[in-house]
Amino acid sequence: MKSVFFKNIVVAVLFISTSVIAQDFQGMAVYQTKTKLDVNFDDSRIPADRVKRIQEMMKNQLEKTYVLTFDKTASIYKEEEKLDQSNGGRGGMRFMMMGxxxxxxxxxxxxxxxLVKEQEFSGKNFLIVDELTPYAWKMEQETKMIGNNMCFKATAVIKEEKKEALKFGPPSNDEEENKEDKPKEMVDVIITAWYTLDIPVSNGPANYWGLPGLILEVSAGNTQILCTKIVMNPKEKVEISEPKKGKEVTQAEFDEIMKEKMIEMRERFRNERQKNDGGQHFRIRG
Known part of the structure; x- marks a missing residue:
């Protein structure tokens, strides 16, 4: 039964490929992303009205729209440009994600x-150049409709560093020291993807790829990604070219740069807390 199912997929891919990939086509897909964070306000001593405003700002930062422009072999994925309507600086309060x-x-x-990514960090432009993450996709037999597209389910498992609950407010010195000395704990994260054979390109949102059709939906940990719009062969074509701006580093090198900067920032906040003698500071840490 399972072999017949996969044989049908292969036949469908070959059939669609001859009619679609034979053309010099380009497509555009819009994705909505949502990330949930476990945030603890218990020790923050922040008034309830400010907690509500902070939650609104966090929602604005964690719910975004991205556009994937793709052809047969390559793609550009970037956040949709929009006016910043957040109230991050109102009332003397700033929202900042550490790191x-x-x-x-x-x-x-x-x-x-x-894989090539533009990244700005600490006032500097970086260009992360690395290999695409290989996903060991397992084809499932479940199907569902996303918009007008029949989609097939696939799953994969990756290792990620365990994320701690985020806390609002300044940490104690013991907390900071324990965090720096604590070894990384790795956990398995299940990725669930839904792809469509209607668009037979091995691409998808963010870092995801490697399936026989465009990935329209992803669930991984606390993050959900859903395609809300697809336009094939738009009148105005977009150049799909590799970014060139920034200092070239690998992902591992960039992670090390961020780690060193985080240690520096923790030390600075610790010194500021001692100088301000109990003044109120707001930041998110994890």
Missing amino acids: GASSGKQYKNILEKR
Whole structure:
């Protein structure tokens, strides 16, 4: 039964490929992303009205829209441009994710298995150049409709560093020291993806790829990604080219740069807390 199911998939891919990939086509897909964070306000001593405002700002930061522009072999994935309507600076309160970095364009080349990402961190521009993450996809037999597209389910398991609950407010010195000395704990994260054979390109949102059709939905840990719009062969074509701006580093090198900066920032906040003698500071840490 299972062999018949996969044989039907292969036949469908071959049939669609001859009619679609034979053309020099380009497509555009819009994705909505949502990430949930476990945040603890218990020890923050923040008034209830401010907690509500902080939660609104967090929602604005964790719910975003991205556009994937793709052809047969490559893609550009970037956040949709919009006016900043957050109230991050109102009332003397700032919202800051410790260690946060701002992402620009992300380029994937499926044939070369190459990933290039623009990243801004601590006032500097970086260009992360690395190999695409290989996913050991397991094809499932479940199907569902996403919009007008029949989608098939696939799952994969990856190792990630365990994320601690985020706390609001300044940590104690003991907490900071324990965190720095504590070894990383790795956990299994199940990725569930839904892809469509209607668009037979081995691509998808963010870092995801490697299936016989465009990935329209992803669930991984606390993050959900859903395609809300697809346009094939738009009148105005977009150039899909590799970004060139920034200092070239690998992902491992960039992670090390961030780690060193985090240690520096923790030390600075610790010194500021001692100087301000109990003044109120707001930040998220995890």
